[in-house]
Amino acid sequence: MTLLETIEGPADIKHLNAGQLADLAGEIRHFLIDKVLRTGGHLGPNLGTVELTIALHRVFDSPRDRILWDTGHQAYVHKILTGRREGFDRLRQKGGLSGYPSRAESEHDTIENSHASTVLSYADGLAKGFRLRGETDRAVVAVIGDGALTGGMAWEALNNISGAPDRPVVIVVNDNGRSYAPTTGGLATYLAGLRTSPDYERFLEWSKHQLRQTPKLYEALHAVKAGLKDMLAPQGLFADLGLKYLGPVDGHDIAAVEAALRQAAGFGGPVVVHCLTRKGHGYRRAEDDERDHHHAVGVSDPATGEPLGSPGPSWTSVFGAELVEIGRECPEVVAVTAAMLQPTGLAAYAEEFPDRVFDVGIAEQHAVTSAAGLAMAGAVPVVAVYSTFLNRGFDQLLMDVAMHSCPVVFVLDRAGVTGDDGASHNGMWDLPVLGIVPGLRVAAPRDGASLRGALREAVAITEGPSAIRFPKGPVGPDIPAVDQHDGIDVLHRSPGDDVLLVSVGAMAGTACAAARRLTEEGLGVTVVDPAWIKPVSPSLIKLAEQYRLVVTVEDGLRVGGYGSLLAQELRDAGVPAPVSGFGIPQRFLDHGKRADILAECGLSPEDLARSIRLRIAADRAPGVRRVEEESR
Numbered sequence: 001m002t003l004l005e006t007i008e009g010p011a012d013i014k015h016l017n018a019g020q021l022a023d024l025a026g027e028i029r030h031f032l033i034d035k036v037l038r039t040g041g042h043l044g045p046n047l048g049t050v051e052l053t054i055a056l057h058r059v060f061d062s063p064r065d066r067i068l069w070d071t072g073h074q075a076y077v078h079k080i081l082t083g084r085r086e087g088f089d090r091l092r093q094k095g096g097l098s099g100y101p102s103r104a105e106s107e108h109d110t111i112e113n114s115h116a117s118t119v120l121s122y123a124d125g126l127a128k129g130f131r132l133r134g135e136t137d138r139a140v141v142a143v144i145g146d147g148a149l150t151g152g153m154a155w156e157a158l159n160n161i162s163g164a165p166d167r168p169v170v171i172v173v174n175d176n177g178r179s180y181a182p183t184t185g186g187l188a189t190y191l192a193g194l195r196t197s198p199d200y201e202r203f204l205e206w207s208k209h210q211l212r213q214t215p216k217l218y219e220a221l222h223a224v225k226a227g228l229k230d231m232l233a234p235q236g237l238f239a240d241l242g243l244k245y246l247g248p249v250d251g252h253d254i255a256a257v258e259a260a261l262r263q264a265a266g267f268g269g270p271v272v273v274h275c276l277t278r279k280g281h282g283y284r285r286a287e288d289d290e291r292d293h294h295h296a297v298g299v300s301d302p303a304t305g306e307p308l309g310s311p312g313p314s315w316t317s318v319f320g321a322e323l324v325e326i327g328r329e330c331p332e333v334v335a336v337t338a339a340m341l342q343p344t345g346l347a348a349y350a351e352e353f354p355d356r357v358f359d360v361g362i363a364e365q366h367a368v369t370s371a372a373g374l375a376m377a378g379a380v381p382v383v384a385v386y387s388t389f390l391n392r393g394f395d396q397l398l399m400d401v402a403m404h405s406c407p408v409v410f411v412l413d414r415a416g417v418t419g420d421d422g423a424s425h426n427g428m429w430d431l432p433v434l435g436i437v438p439g440l441r442v443a444a445p446r447d448g449a450s451l452r453g454a455l456r457e458a459v460a461i462t463e464g465p466s467a468i469r470f471p472k473g474p475v476g477p478d479i480p481a482v483d484q485h486d487g488i489d490v491l492h493r494s495p496g497d498d499v500l501l502v503s504v505g506a507m508a509g510t511a512c513a514a515a516r517r518l519t520e521e522g523l524g525v526t527v528v529d530p531a532w533i534k535p536v537s538p539s540l541i542k543l544a545e546q547y548r549l550v551v552t553v554e555d556g557l558r559v560g561g562y563g564s565l566l567a568q569e570l571r572d573a574g575v576p577a578p579v580s581g582f583g584i585p586q587r588f589l590d591h592g593k594r595a596d597i598l599a600e601c602g603l604s605p606e607d608l609a610r611s612i613r614l615r616i617a618a619d620r621a622p623g624v625r626r627v628e629e630e631s632r
């Protein structure tokens with residue numbers, strides 16, 4: 001039996017000696033590489049938190065003490081040490097272990113939201129709550145990455161935490177110098193300065209080497225070192241805020257991290273423990289991966305680490321390639337990313353136009369409003385962001401971009417169900433959110449060709465903002481129109497006026513498959529793809545007059561989605577046809593594969609056809625009068 005197999009909870013590691021801890025760290029690292037390569041997941045970030053997490057669970061008493069993880073993608077070791085080792089064979093799979101903390105899984109977990117930069121706010125709130133309950137012996141420990149620390153929320157929280165010098169919060173900065181790519185901005189430079197002060201670095205090495213034999217003395221001098229650091233590597237930023245600063249500490253040295261955490265735990269006020277870690281540490285392929293140190297890997301060969309199966313061009317790659325072509329033709333086009341240059345497809349653009357790409361850090365609010373500023377200066381900004389993360393910049397979209405009619409183009413990748421990363425990563429909120437923004441035009445391309453076309457149209461819009469949304473994964477083959485009706489692509493047509501099926505974006509394949517089923521049953525179905533779904537085209541409204549039932553299908557929230565928008569427009573235009581909207585139900589969706597989740601939401605071709613069939617039958621049943629018919 002391996003040492004790891006004896007660990008069922010944090011209590012099992014508190015008595016281990018230094019040699020056993022080193023063995024345990026090695027076994028965990030081997031376990032992560034083997035398991036995560038098979039399932040896919042955040043291998044690099046978790047290889048970077050092995051020793052840090054062991055130290056955290058030796059110093060603090062979870063779950064009474066709360067250990068909180070920002071974003072949560074780096075909490076696999078936390079899960080392993082809190083009794084969930086067995087679940088890793090089904091990591092991020094339906095019914096299996098979530099890739100993020102999950103309260104349903106464990107009392108040791110708190111934050112399930114995978115949106116970055118929230119942890120310090122949770123910590124501030126928990127510390128206040130424990131204080132109010134008189135539970136001042138409960139530690140609140142927040143682990144935040146250097147990337148997440150570039151998010152505005154983190155500084156809102158730091159302002160509050162530092163405003164209460166007698167309310168303890170242990171802030172562990174997990175500093176590996178990267179988000180996906182190297183962290184950007186002045187803060188990153190500042191942290192790098194703390195990391196790389198040559199005098200301090202030499203002293204750190206000397207003190208660690210000389211004093212390791214006498215840990216007690218090491219711990220004592222560790223405190224002295226903090227003073228020495230002010231001289232050698234002043235870390236005024238945190239200290240000036242009233243935050244005690246401990247570090248930088250080698251985040252892969254369990255004893256060093258423990259010493260710093262114990263000192264922090266006894267401080268009695270807010271304290272920063274600055275840990276230096278390496279993303280991908282201990283796995284050569286990840287260490288050598290300059291792109292993102294295996295931030296997130298797909299299913300790979302555990303023996304070689306090679307990704308298995310390349311599903312062909314992705315929506316992201318089609319966008320990225322077309323933007324480069326546009327950039328060559330239009331020098332005004334610039335791109336903005338919130339620390340996700342590669343994942344949003346902007347790497348090629350940055351390669352060719354380094355001065356026309358801005359990585360603002362994990363700061364979507366700033367990304368949006370700075371894009372408004374760029375537009376006001378005559379640029380054509382393309383803000384590339386995952387759909388779910390645009391939630392962060394809604395007020396900026398509404399008030400800074402749309403209200404000023406700035407021609408900003410929002411390219412929303414991962415729109416609709418994404419699946420693997422759980423409830424907070426699905427891009428299912430954008431259509432209801434975008435639907436209420438005055439003057440914002442929205443496109444939902446059905447394939448690569450229409451994505452390229454929509455992007456070209458969007459960058460040419462001068463009177464206001466636009467958004468283009470598409471899902472995660474392979475783009476698949478183009479879906480040709482079989483006809484055009486007044487500028488609207490017709491994708492399927494069978495004789496009769498039973499159903500006008502309006503397909504949104506990538507649901508075109510599903511809509512056509514459902515239409516073929518219904519046609520075989522003798523129903524007259526026409527499938528159309530409006531491409532630009534907002535504002536609703538007058539041609540579509542006129543076309544709807546010819547049908548008994550209008551159906552919409554979208555990979556987005558049903559409530560407030562495109563179906564609601566079209567129904568409203570048809571009512572306003574006096575079109576009597578009832579509208580049946582099919583989309584994602586209003587609930588937080590558990591993790592799983594995109595196709596499976598869409599099917600669970602009733603959005604498979606079979607289920608869509610069945611639902612439409614039932615609706616038609618209900619409308620035709622004798623004695624069943626539709627409200628709309630009475631009003632005819």
Ligand SMILES: Cc1ncc(C[n+]2csc(CCOP(=O)(O)OP(=O)(O)O)c2C)c(N)n1
Pocket residue numbers: 045071073074114115116117144145146147148149174176178179180279295338339340362364389392
């Ligand atoms: C609001 C928000 N924007 C973007 C992301 C995508 N994202 C996930 S992890 C990550 C990088 C996080 O960097 P850091 O906090 O340093 O953690 P590390 O991966 O280095 O451990 C990003 C940008 C996110 N989760 N939340």
Ligand SMILES: CC(=O)[C@@H](O)[C@H](O)COP(=O)(O)O
Pocket residue numbers: 071073114296343414418421472
């Ligand atoms: C936590 C994190 O990194 C997320 O942004 C997520 O992993 C993105 O995953 P995909 O890029 O595979 O959609």
Ligand SMILES: [Mg+2]
Pocket residue numbers: 145146147148174175176177178179
């Ligand atoms: Mg980082």
